[in-house]
Amino acid sequence: MPDSTDTSVGKPSEHHFEHAHHDEKRPDTELALASPPLFAGVDEAAVLRKMDIRLIPMLSLLYLLAFLDRGNIGNAKIEGLVDDLHMTGPQYNWTLTVFFFTYxxxxxxxxxxxxxxxxxxxxPLIMVAWGIVMTLMGIVQSYGGLLATRLCLGIAEAGLYPGVAYYITLWYPRHRAQFRQALFFSAASIAGAFSGLLAYGIAKMDGVGGYAGWRWIFILEGILTVLVAFIAPFAIHDSPETATFLTEQERRFVIHSLRIQNSADSREMVQDEAKFQIKYVIDAFTDWQIWLGLFMYWGITCPLYxxxxxxPSIIKDLGYKSSTAQLLTVPIYITAAIVAVVAAWFSDRRKQRSPFILFFMSLIAIGFIICLAASGRGVPGVVYFGVFIAVIGIYPAFPGNVTWISVNLAGDYKRAAGMAIYIGMGNLAGAMASNFYRAKDAPQYVLGHSLELGFVIVGMIATVLLRFSYQRINRKRDQLDPSQYPDDPDSMGDRSPLFRYML
Incomplete structure (x- = not known):
């Protein structure tokens, strides 16, 4: 392990994924002023623009396709999937559930x-895998075949979201991260809109080649994923150290700004984990913030999934035709994507996470309260409005909660493991939510809306507890003298007395 006191930025680290986090109290300009002789000519805004242009579009496209392939079963359902495979309502819900076990x-x-x-x-490798699985889903002939392909889809897609959430932290300081997470995650919202439009068009192919329209939804979207996967290696850059689109001085600036993020006294903290050790995974498994944050995550992802x-089924059961229901999902998702990006920009600017998360979780709760109050009263437009409000809360809240936990984990392997545990366990919400909306509860879906509301309320309580816990620890660390600490503080990650949690 390299000497943690080496603060040189004259040459990149051999292990190019080793970065830390930035104290929100330090002004932005201090990053550029930290080492004037080296970085006096670097324009931080220009460097960020370069990274945004080269990184975010491809990451967003990858996640758009992943979320499209994961969720298009909802579009296929109202185009005849359940009837053609002779499935019951519970069997359909089970095909949704098993995806999350392997995922x-x-x-x-x-x-x-x-x-x-x-x-x-x-x-790109895992992208090829899930694209093939998605294509094969279009030719299944039974409930068992659909179940098997959903299990395989979970295996193939498992690495994308936690991988990209972690990957972004290797490029951007933590007070810049949520805007980029939101740009990336808004692809999921766009996928929701795109899925409805695409399904509406593809369903018109019903009967082509002897295949039903819902089969073509799976086949064509799977082929599209594989094609994009072959382009992806040329558009994904591995690390700032090897980024050819940055100058040598810009690369050093990015590396330096990432390394000084944690330090409360502007020292550079180099947490260079040269080799994998199981203790990094154990540290992540035993970190209290991951397990408390998990309830916050469930409060957002249960409604999300x-x-x-x-x-589409909820809207169709309000009395609309299948084609109309597909199209009515579009404005909901487009609006949510725009709100998510704008909210993330303000969150980064304020260097605060929890107030924004709580605000948007309250919108989720209000949306489901409206749905419950209006269901069964002959006012489908009000139910639609309630769902609209809920989705506008979901899509800004999700990148906020993922970013909040990720920037408060330090130590490279620990952050990689921690994000996988957090997102992996958090996505069990998908397994739960898959069974919230039962066919026999249509069209009111009182049970589903009530369960979603309950999870949101628990998540809001967890968010408040997490913020207060971070504040308490930060105050305690403000009273410590790092020089008197028995261990090397630079090597302790987020447990260092120098580290300050972002609120």
């Missing part, structure tokens, strides 16, 4: 492999 199990090993392998190779899988 959760394989997120941790995938993130550790991403840490060891090149992102420009690993991410409930809406993702059942929104």
């Amino acid at each position: 959760c199990v394989f997120e941790l090993p995938s993130n550790l492999l991403l840490k060891k392998l090149r992102p420009s190779r690993w991410l 409930g809406i993702s899988f059942f929104l």
Whole structure:
């Protein structure tokens, strides 16, 4: 392990994924002023623009396709999937549920492999895998076949979201991260809109080649994923150290700004984990913030997946035709994407996470309260409005909560493992939400809306507790003298007396 007192930025670290976090109290300009002789000519805004242009579009496209392929079963359902495969309502819900079993199990090993392998190779590889699985889903002939392909889809897609959430922290300081997470995650919202439009068009192919319209939804979207995967290696850059689109001085500036993020006294903290050790994974598993944050995550992802899988059905059951229901999902998702990006910009600017998360979680709660109050009263427009409000809360809250936890984990392997555990366990919400909206509860779906509301309220309580806990620890560390600490504070990650949690 390299000497942690080496603060040189004259040459990049051999292990190019080793970065830390930035104290929100330090003004932005201090990053550029930290070492005037080296970085006096660097324009931080220009460097960020370069990274945004080269990194975010491809990451967003990857996640758009992943979320499209994961959620298009909801569109296929109202185009005849359940009837053609002679499935019952509970069997359909079970095909949604099993995806998350393999998805959760394989997120941790995938993130550790991403840490060891090149992102420009690993991410396109898993993309090819899930594209093939998606294409094969279009030719299944039975409930068992659909169940098997959903299990395989969970394995293939497991590494994408936690991998990209971690990957972004390797490029951007933590007070810049949520805007980029939101740009990336807004692809999920766009996928929701795109899915409805695409399904509406593809369903017109019903009967082509002897295949039903819902089969073509799976086949064509799977083929599209594979094609994009072959382009992806040329558009994904592995690390700032090897980024050819940055000048040598800009690369050093990015590396330096990432290394000084944690320090409360402007010292550079180099947490260079040269080799994998199981203790990094154990540290992540035993970190209290991951387990408390998990309730916050569930409070957002239960509604996210409930809406993702059942929104077309919910709208159709309000009395609309299938084609109309597909199209009515579009304005909801487009609006949510715009709000998510704007909210993330303000959150980064204020260097605060929890107030924004709480605000948007309250919108989720209000949305489901409206749905419950209006269901069964002959006012489908009001129910639609309630769902609209809930989705506008979901999509800004999600990148906020993921960013908040990720920037408060320090130590590279610990952050990689921690994000995989957090997102993996958090996505068990998808397994739960898959069973919230039962066919026999249509069209009111009182049970589903009530469960979503309950999870949101618990999540809001967890968010408040997490903020107060961070504040208490930060105050205690303000009273400590790092020079008197028995261990090397620079090597302790987020448990260092120099580290300050972002609120």
